[in-house]
Amino acid sequence: MELDLGAVRAFVAVADERHFGDAADRLGLTQQATSKRIAKLEAGLGTTLFHRARTGTDLTDEGAAFLPDARALVALADQAVRSVRERDRPLRVDVAGTRLAPTELIRVFHEAQPEVKIDIVTSRGLREAQPALLGGAIDVAFARVTGELDPALAHQPAYLEPHHVLAGRKHPLAGRRRVRMAELADSITWMPGNEPGSEWADYYTHLQREFELRIQTAGPHFGLDHMLDELAASRDRYTFGGERMRVPWHAGIVQIPVVDPTPLYPWSMLWHRRNRHPALPALVEHIADRVTPFDPATQWLPPAEPVLAGAPQ
Numbered sequence: 150m151e152l153d154l155g156a157v158r159a160f161v162a163v164a165d166e167r168h169f170g171d172a173a174d175r176l177g178l179t180q181q182a183t184s185k186r187i188a189k190l191e192a193g194l195g196t197t198l199f200h201r202a203r204t205g206t207d208l209t210d211e212g213a214a215f216l217p218d219a220r221a222l223v224a225l226a227d228q229a230v231r232s233v234r235e236r237d238r239p240l241r242v243d244v245a246g247t248r249l250a251p252t253e254l255i256r257v258f259h260e261a262q263p264e265v266k267i268d269i270v271t272s273r274g275l276r277e278a279q280p281a282l283l284g285g286a287i288d289v290a291f292a293r294v295t296g297e298l299d300p301a302l303a304h305q306p307a308y309l310e311p312h313h314v315l316a317g318r319k320h321p322l323a324g325r326r327r328v329r330m331a332e333l334a335d336s337i338t339w340m341p342g343n344e345p346g347s348e349w350a351d352y353y354t355h356l357q358r359e360f361e362l363r364i365q366t367a368g369p370h371f372g373l374d375h376m377l378d379e380l381a382a383s384r385d386r387y388t389f390g391g392e393r394m395r396v397p398w399h400a401g402i403v404q405i406p407v408v409d410p411t412p413l414y415p416w417s418m419l420w421h422r423r424n425r426h427p428a429l430p431a432l433v434e435h436i437a438d439r440v441t442p443f444d445p446a447t448q449w450l451p452p453a454e455p456v457l458a459g460a461p462q
Contacts, residue, residue: 154226156190157219159183160198164216167205221283221301228285228423239266240428243278243290246271248373250310250393250416251291258435265428275348282419288426290419293348303422305433306440308393309413309450314405315396316387317380322405329409330360330449339386341368341376349414353389355451356412377402410449 162172163183173183191198198212208216244251247269259267270287272278278290282302294304314328320336322328338357343350343366350366357364365386370376374397380386381401389407390396391414396404418436420429443450 150193152193152222153186153189154222156186156193158223159186160190160212161216161219161223163187163199163206164208164212164219167207169206224284225423228421237266238426239268240289240426240432241268241270241287243270243272243281243287243292245274245278245291248395250308250391250414252395253393254291254308254416254436254439257439258432261435262428262431265431273344273347276346278419282421285421285424288420288424288429289432291416292419293352293415294417294419295348295351298419301422302419304417304419305437306415307418307436308416308439309441309443309448310391310393310416311448312407312412312414313390313392313394314387314407315377315380315390316403316405317383317401318403319382319384320380320387320403321384322387323403325405327408328405330407330412331409333387333407334361334363336363337386338362338364339376339380339383339388340364340366341370352414352451356449359449359451373397408447410447412449413443415450415454 159172159176159178162175163169166172166175169183169187170180173180176183178186187198194211194215196211197209198215199206200209242251242255244255246252252269255267255269259265272281272290275290275292275295278287278292279299279302281287282290283299291307298304314322314333316323316336322332322336338353340353343353343364353364356362376388377397377399378401380388381399389412390404392406396402418433420433
């Protein structure tokens with residue numbers, strides 16, 4: 150059959166909203182028009198996609214099977230339109246957080262190619278960036294890659310970021326020029342921002358096991374400025390920061406490189422394989438050319454870290 154894109158879009162909207170009326174509002178259609186589109190789609194497919202009830206709708210088994218491909222079809226159609234209409238639009242880059250290393254990577258790229266328009270956005274890591282890339286809301290994301298990525302996404306190593314310790318001047322290690330990993334086992338690693346299920350929480354779980362750290366995640370997390378105030382008053386707590394992390398100046402805080410070994414946080418750059426933004430190839434090349442190799446003799450990464458291959462995947 151010849152799929153009607155409008156009907157597929159209506160199907161996705163009803164699947165998301167679980168209600169024909171709400172889906173119609175989202176689509177800017179009447180409820181009757183939305184129902185007709187779904188009925189036409191069901192007739193063409195020869196199956197029922199929804200269980201209908203007064204309180205709403207639920208997907209049938211056939212509807213659940215159809216939904217992933219329907220989403221991909223709508224996303225691809227939207228991207229095809231954008232590729233024609235928005236050739237001159239800014240490159241939308243998710244840097245995770247404006248204080249974090251990816252912001253610096255993009256800043257250096259912009260200095261090298263100032264003619265490229267860039268929009269900076271932030272997110273809560275891979276779990277938000279992946280659907281945003283698939284849906285075309287962003288062009289590029291920086292995150293640590295964990296688990297299985299959607300095969301439509303490409304990724305490559307972007308930056309292996311060395312760790313620093315952020316501690317108050319009352320901490321026993323505050324006067325050191327470098328801190329060995331073994332020395333940190335006597336203190337408390339305070340990381341209230343380690344959200345369960347995030348790729349960074351997974352990273353620090355590996356780090357904790359490897360070096361027998363005492364990581365405390367009790368919150369709430371009121372932001373970096375509040376953390377620095379708390380650490381400045383503490384004699385036994387510290388946190389980790391990246392080498393390129395933008396840490397606001399604080400009179401009571403010291404920042405010390407970690408050695409023997411140096412833990413590296415593996416940032417990757419991700420993009421949709423079908424993305425045709427004209428500036429994307431230049432950014433991919435720029436990032437790839439500046440990745441430094443991993444030295445297992447002096448540095449540490451979690452076992453079987455997937456970004457070590459180096460080439461785009």
